[in-house]
Amino acid sequence: EPEVTQTPSHQVTQMGQEVILRCVPISNHLYFYWYRQILGQKVEFLVSFYNNEISEKSEIFDDQFSVERPDGSNFTLKIRSTKLEDSAMYFCASSARRELNEQFFGPGTRLTVL
Amino acid sequence: AQKVTQAQTEISVVEKEDVTLDCVYETRDTTYYLFWYKQPPSGELVFLIRRNSFDEQNEISGRYSWNFQKSTSSFNFTITASQVVDSAVYFCALRHGSSNTGKLIFGQGTTLQVKP
Numbered sequence: 013e014p015e016v017t018q019t020p021s022h023q024v025t026q027m028g029q030e031v032i033l034r035c036v037p038i039s040n041h042l043y044f045y046w047y048r049q050i051l052g053q054k055v056e057f058l059v060s061f062y063n064n065e066i067s068e069k070s071e072i073f074d075d076q077f078s079v080e081r082p083d084g085s086n087f088t089l090k091i092r093s094t095k096l097e098d099s100a101m102y103f104c105a106s107s108a109r110r111e112l113n114e115q116f117f118g119p120g121t122r123l124t125v126l
Numbered sequence: 127a128q129k130v131t132q133a134q135t136e137i138s139v140v141e142k143e144d145v146t147l148d149c150v151y152e153t154r155d156t157t158y159y160l161f162w163y164k165q166p167p168s169g170e171l172v173f174l175i176r177r178n179s180f181d182e183q184n185e186i187s188g189r190y191s192w193n194f195q196k197s198t199s200s201f202n203f204t205i206t207a208s209q210v211v212d213s214a215v216y217f218c219a220l221r222h223g224s225s226n227t228g229k230l231i232f233g234q235g236t237t238l239q240v241k242p
Contacts, residue, residue, distance in 0.1 A: 043228055054234045055171070055217060060227040068227035103171060107228060115230060117163075117171035 014038045016118035018104050024124045025094055033089045033121045035104030044087045045105040045115060046079065048072070055103065061087065094125045127152045130220050130233035138239045139208055147203040147236045149218030155179075157223025160194065160201045161230065165215040177201060179223070208240045 017036045025031050037044050046058040059069040061079055069077075078090045087106075091098055101122050105115040129152040139145045151160065162174040175185065177194050185192050189206045205212055215237050219230040 045228070045230075047230075055219075055230075055232040057229045057231070060229055062227070068229055070229075101169065105171075114161075114173055114176055115228065116173060119168075119170045122169075 016104055016106055016116050018102075018118035018121050020121060021119065022122045022124070024126065027096055027125055028093050031091050031094055031123065033091075033102050033104075033123070035087045035089070035118055036085050037087055037104065037106030038108075038116060039085070041106035041108050041116075043107045043109070043115075044079075044081070045107075046089045047103045047105065047117075048100040049103065049120075050100045058089075058102075091123075094123075096125050099123055099125045127154075128220065128222065128231055130218050130231055132216075132218055132233035132236050134236045135234070136237045136239070138241065140241050141210060142207050143240075144204060144206050145208050145238065145240075147205075147216050147218075147238065149201045149203065149233060151199050151201065151218070151220045153199075153220060153222060155222045159221040159223070161219040161221070162192070162201075162203050163217045163219060163232075165217065165235070167214070171217070174203075205238075208238075210240050210242055213238060213240045 019034045044061040047055050049055045057070050059073045059079055060067045076092045080088050101120045103120045104118040107115045131150045158179045160177045164172040164174055182194050191204045193202045215235045217235045218233045221230050
């Protein structure tokens with residue numbers, strides 16, 4: 013069964029460093045998303061991406077964040093200068109069509125900023 | 127307002143008990159979609175069900191059932207004869223029909239502990 017994959021599973025970084033979180037969505041999906049979950053809290057929307065551009069972003073998704081689909085398979089989230097409060101689980105998700113919108117989530121990347 | 131409320135933070139039951147997880151939502155849209163996701167201790171988010179606002183028929187899938195009531199803006203989830211493997215955090219989520227992005231709005235989650 014096709015699934016969303018994410019690498020790495022755990023990333024530890026120093027405050028101020030850049031990190032890139034990688035995702036491989038399900039191959040025939042067209043809509044891509046990043047969400048984050050601070051430990052013990054709810055899952056929060058960060059950004060949606062369709063047709064090679066951002067279609068919506070949340071207030072959390074400030075200038076320090078960017079997304080890219082560099083090739084036909086990968087979808088990346090970059091944080092330019094990490095802050096302590098960026099420590100969270102980051103989930104990538106994809107869906108085949110917006111209307112059907114069963115978003116299938118990857119296993120997440122746990123980001124720890126020291 | 128666009129909001130999902132899961133008032134139950136934690137629920138603890140003994141195996142084989144039935145348990146209902148509550149979800150109340152707020153939206154101005156007439157078309158919307160509701161979801162339940164399960165987050166087991168391993169951390170991934172597992173899709174359980176999607177419901178369209180224009181379809182109020184309740185659904186049963188094995189030990190799981192969902193009760194959607196537009197009149198009370200609720201989409202409750204019942205597990206019958208709970209098992210230890212049901213222990214997880216359960217999230218209810220909302221997507222507006224007017225959203226052109228598919229953004230999901232999640233509730234705070236309910237932690238279910240099923241004891242043997």
